[in-house]
Amino acid sequence: MGFKRGPVPGTDDMKLHEYQAKEVFSEAGITTPASELAETVDEVVEAAESIGYPVAVKAQVHVGGRGKAGGIELVDDAEEARGAAESILGMDLKGFTVERVLVEDAVDFVNELYVGVTMDRGEGEPVAMVSTRGGVNIEEVAEEDPDAIAREHVDPAFGMHPYQARKAVYDAGVDSDVASDVAGVLRTLYGIWDDKDGEDAEINPLMVTADDEVVAADAVFNVDDDALFRHPDLEEMHEEGEFSETELEQKADEYGFDYVRLSGNVGIIGNGAGLVMTTLDLVDYYGGEPANFLDVGGGAKADRIANALDMVFSDENVDSVVFNIFGGITRGDEVARGINQALGQFDEIPKPVVVRLAGTNAAEGMEILNEDLVTVEQTLEDAVQRAVQYADDVDAEEVAE
Amino acid sequence: MSVLVDDDTRVVVQGITGGEGRFHTEQMMEYGTNVVAGAVPGRGGEEVAGVPVYDTVERAVEAEDADASVVFVPPAFAGDACFEALGVDDLDLVVTITEGIPVQDMARVNRRLQETDTYLVGPNCPGLITPGEAKLGILPGNIFSSGNVGLVSRSGTLTYQVVDNLTQRGLGQSTAIGIGGDPIIGTSFVEALALFEQDDATDAVVMCGEIGGEDEEEAAEYIDEYMTTPVAGFIAGRTAPPGKRMGHAGAIVSGSGTGTAQSKIDALEAAGVPVGDTPEEVATNVEDLL
Numbered sequence: 001m002g003f004k005r006g007p008v009p010g011t012d013d014m015k016l017h018e019y020q021a022k023e024v025f026s027e028a029g030i031t032t033p034a035s036e037l038a039e040t041v042d043e044v045v046e047a048a049e050s051i052g053y054p055v056a057v058k059a060q061v062h063v064g065g066r067g068k069a070g071g072i073e074l075v076d077d078a079e080e081a082r083g084a085a086e087s088i089l090g091m092d093l094k095g096f097t098v099e100r101v102l103v104e105d106a107v108d109f110v111n112e113l114y115v116g117v118t119m120d121r122g123e124g125e126p127v128a129m130v131s132t133r134g135g136v137n138i139e140e141v142a143e144e145d146p147d148a149i150a151r152e153h154v155d156p157a158f159g160m161h162p163y164q165a166r167k168a169v170y171d172a173g174v175d176s177d178v179a180s181d182v183a184g185v186l187r188t189l190y191g192i193w194d195d196k197d198g199e200d201a202e203i204n205p206l207m208v209t210a211d212d213e214v215v216a217a218d219a220v221f222n223v224d225d226d227a228l229f230r231h232p233d234l235e236e237m238h239e240e241g242e243f244s245e246t247e248l249e250q251k252a253d254e255y256g257f258d259y260v261r262l263s264g265n266v267g268i269i270g271n272g273a274g275l276v277m278t279t280l281d282l283v284d285y286y287g288g289e290p291a292n293f294l295d296v297g298g299g300a301k302a303d304r305i306a307n308a309l310d311m312v313f314s315d316e317n318v319d320s321v322v323f324n325i326f327g328g329i330t331r332g333d334e335v336a337r338g339i340n341q342a343l344g345q346f347d348e349i350p351k352p353v354v355v356r357l358a359g360t361n362a363a364e365g366m367e368i369l370n371e372d373l374v375t376v377e378q379t380l381e382d383a384v385q386r387a388v389q390y391a392d393d394v395d396a397e398e399v400a401e
Numbered sequence: 402m403s404v405l406v407d408d409d410t411r412v413v414v415q416g417i418t419g420g421e422g423r424f425h426t427e428q429m430m431e432y433g434t435n436v437v438a439g440a441v442p443g444r445g446g447e448e449v450a451g452v453p454v455y456d457t458v459e460r461a462v463e464a465e466d467a468d469a470s471v472v473f474v475p476p477a478f479a480g481d482a483c484f485e486a487l488g489v490d491d492l493d494l495v496v497t498i499t500e501g502i503p504v505q506d507m508a509r510v511n512r513r514l515q516e517t518d519t520y521l522v523g524p525n526c527p528g529l530i531t532p533g534e535a536k537l538g539i540l541p542g543n544i545f546s547s548g549n550v551g552l553v554s555r556s557g558t559l560t561y562q563v564v565d566n567l568t569q570r571g572l573g574q575s576t577a578i579g580i581g582g583d584p585i586i587g588t589s590f591v592e593a594l595a596l597f598e599q600d601d602a603t604d605a606v607v608m609c610g611e612i613g614g615e616d617e618e619e620a621a622e623y624i625d626e627y628m629t630t631p632v633a634g635f636i637a638g639r640t641a642p643p644g645k646r647m648g649h650a651g652a653i654v655s656g657s658g659t660g661t662a663q664s665k666i667d668a669l670e671a672a673g674v675p676v677g678d679t680p681e682e683v684a685t686n687v688e689d690l691l
Contacts, residue, residue, distance in 0.1 A: 119504055119505075119508065119584070119585075121584035121585065121613075121614055121651065122614060122615050124507075124508055124511040124512075124585045125508060125512075126505075126508065155512065156505065156508040156509045156512050157509060157512045157513075194505070197503055197504075197505055199504065224503050224504050224505065226476060226501045226502065226503045226504070226650075227503035227504070227505065227506075229477055230477070230503075258646075258647075258648040260642075260645045260646075260647060262640075262642065270558070271558055272556055272557050272558030272559060272648075273556060273582055273611075273647055273648025273649040273652055274554070274555060274556020274557070274558060274559030274560075274582065274609065274611050274637045274648075274649070274652075275556065275557075275558035275559045275561075275562055275637075276647070276648060277556075277559075277611060277612070277637040277638045277640075277641060277647050277648070277652070278559055278562070278635075278637045278680065280638075280640045280641070281637060281638070281639045281640050281662075282679060283640075284639065284640045285678055285679065290640055293641075293645075293647055293648065295648040298539075298557075326558045326561045326562050326565070327541065328527065328539060328540060328541045328557060328558065328561055329539055358561075358562070358565060359541055359544060359561055359565075360541050379681075380562065380679075380680065380681075381679055381681055
């Protein structure tokens, strides 16, 4: 609708890598372990030697549960460091290739805590969280034992009062020897979150050492995409850290589409998130399987429509495409021109396309559409059923072959 | 006869000199909306589409006796524009169309909103319309028809789809409100439903929700406890996988399973609200309820 800024970097919030988040946290005064970023096996060994063993070698990819997946190894000497580097660098971690590792001093701890700040969307207010159950998946803790996490809502007009940080820390049952330091970390974390338009800021684990030091052993910082315009430094970090998107996601970024790939074979293009979701649901309702969510946004012109079709055609899982546009600020004639433009370049249409246009200039659009190239349906329900049927036909042919 | 807007509503457009502001001001006026002023800093004294522009919202409201504002200000400045509108006592309604306002800006606006008795619709919404009287926003006026069905929705084009299904069956609308797809919005489902409940001209309400958040569940509780006007529902996003944002910033099923379509459908059905599988079925359900 209206003011969407150009291509957005992905459909989710901007995630920083651990090493980047630690840079941000450490600049604000939170203690982090000595560490170095490395891209080659030799660099890993060199970093490990200079930091001193034991060190952790940690994959820098946007994937949860890196440790369990084999993306983090603890090493005690040069030989082990080399082995860890060889196995982690270049490995595939849940679909992401590891290009960089963080080599980090392995902190000797007596306790692992959790601290985090996020936006409670239900309340429309920030919420700070503290738990003594750090070092594990906090979402699981939240589910199994919600009382193990102390929560403190913050009035965005005032920011976090010092007493609120203390309250959360005491409520969580943090040892009194470190309570004041942990409260300090929480306030600093809130300050970062507030200054830099954070979505989520988390330290898990926040380690407590034998001499009562608190150290951020991991760091998560996700930033609100929509606020990046006032944080050019973070936008830069995002660009330098990004290797990991799939080809289709990169393409969606280039075109500036909201796109989510799914596992089915009916490609879906529409305008407006709610209507596109509804189209997905109807594909499912009529017995098909949606291949994707693709929202061209409001007011799409012919070029953008052609790009959307190109995008869905380049997904090899797609057997048929349903185009569902209800024009408000999007005009049916522009959509029709885009479809003709995209399909005109093929000698043979690669996948059958069903089009349904309604709203602004829909009648003009129907006139323009070349019915040799596409199937035109009048209603959403008919269009979806037709596309599902086309996809089933392709399946049947494949089985026959 | 309707809720929030009618043919007496006098509108100031914030951001009227921008491309979107100008275009939709013309569209609103063509529909019959009384757009009486524009507000753009540094542009006071100009005219857009025959409408006088003022440097501040306060001046526009004072000079032209406006009681509602529509915000077409770019996202970086839209939070400030909302604060400006909320600071003018005579405005009863602020409609923020802008998409992409930083979440923390909206959290502060939302906090300010609690201190006022102004309705703020949006952001990231198509606006609202009382068919035949006035539209504030970007909805295509020609698909609406006047009648006794209220409509409240988180999504723009889905609203158009459902309205189209209603209109084609001769089911006109009292007022249709697009409350917006962001995680933090002003007017909620519950507030919109309460307005329709109090409106004599509304005999049934359609509520179109989607995955993410718990607003639909809260609405279901409200309907169950307080509403006598019948409600028909629709929920988009049954096939959305957890952890993936489906376009709207608010439309995400969290990893722990909250915000799913099924939990919303269950809540609504438990409150006696029939939830259609298709937009077409929603229209059928409304027919049955009337």
